Amino acid sequence: xxxxxxxxxxxxxxxxxxxxxxxxxxxxxxxxxxxxxxxxxxxxxxxxxxxxxxxxxxxxxxxxxxxxxxxxxxxxxxxxxxxxxxxxxxxxxxxxxxxxxxxxxxxxxxxxxxxxxxxxxxxxxxxxxxxxxxxxxxxxxxxxxxxxxxxxxxxxxxxxxxxxxxxxxxxxxx
Numbered sequence: 001x002x003x004x005x006x007x008x009x010x011x012x013x014x015x016x017x018x019x020x021x022x023x024x025x026x027x028x029x030x031x032x033x034x035x036x037x038x039x040x041x042x043x044x045x046x047x048x049x050x051x052x053x054x055x056x057x058x059x060x061x062x063x064x065x066x067x068x069x070x071x072x073x074x075x076x077x078x079x080x081x082x083x084x085x086x087x088x089x090x091x092x093x094x095x096x097x098x099x100x101x102x103x104x105x106x107x108x109x110x111x112x113x114x115x116x117x118x119x120x121x122x123x124x125x126x127x128x129x130x131x132x133x134x135x136x137x138x139x140x141x142x143x144x145x146x147x148x149x150x151x152x153x154x155x156x157x158x159x160x161x162x163x164x165x166x167x168x169x170x171x172x173x174x
Contacts, residue, residue, distance in 0.1 A: 011039045058099050058110040059117045061092040065162050066121035066155065071128070073167050075137055086168055093163065111159045118155035122148050 014022045022039070029038045068085035076082045100107040129138040129146050138145050157165065 008037060008039060011037065012042065015039060015042045054099060054103060054106055055109055055113065058096060058106055059113045059120070061096045061099075062110060062114065062117035062162055063120035063124070064092040065089050065096075066118055066157060067124045067128075069157060069161075069165065069167070070121065070125065070151075075141060077137070077140075082168070096163065114155050114159060114162070118152075122151045125151060 011022065011025060014025065022042070026038055026043055029035070065088075068088045072082045072085045072089075096110075100110075126146055126148060128134055129142070135145075142150055
């Protein structure tokens with residue numbers, strides 16, 4: 001596939017019109033070491049976005065773990081409640097483990113984003129209590145629908161707990 005782009009401006013316009021072709025054209029230019037024709041501005045932005053996507057995924061998985069750990073420890077009404085939360089935590093941990101295995105440096109960066117993950121988890125907790133099916137729990141625990149202010153400001157779990165803590169095994173370990 002020979003490059004069909006004549007100049008940088010044409011390539012920059014292609015970025016918005018046909019992203020796939022833009023990628024293929026830049027790839028061809030890089031392979032041919034035609035560095036002066038590469039759309040560096042958009043290419044660097046795309047590379048940065050690629051990394052950010054993996055970090056965003058890790059933060060989302062951490063937020064799921066935090067939300068469900070917190071629900072499990074604070075809002076279980078009976079021993080049968082919480083099995084879906086455990087499944088959710090386990091699934092998110094498997095995904096995180098894979099991400100960290102494939103990209104070891106992502107683990108350190110994700111650890112720095114715990115506050116953002118906690119923020120997302122709290123938002124989801126509030127939404128959970130707003131659902132009509134959970135209104136009795138909102139009354140039981142808060143006497144109203146809770147707001148973000150009703151939850152700890154800082155994440156109550158360490159990074160190690162996010163990765164490994166299993167409160168549902170407490171009874172089995174004693």
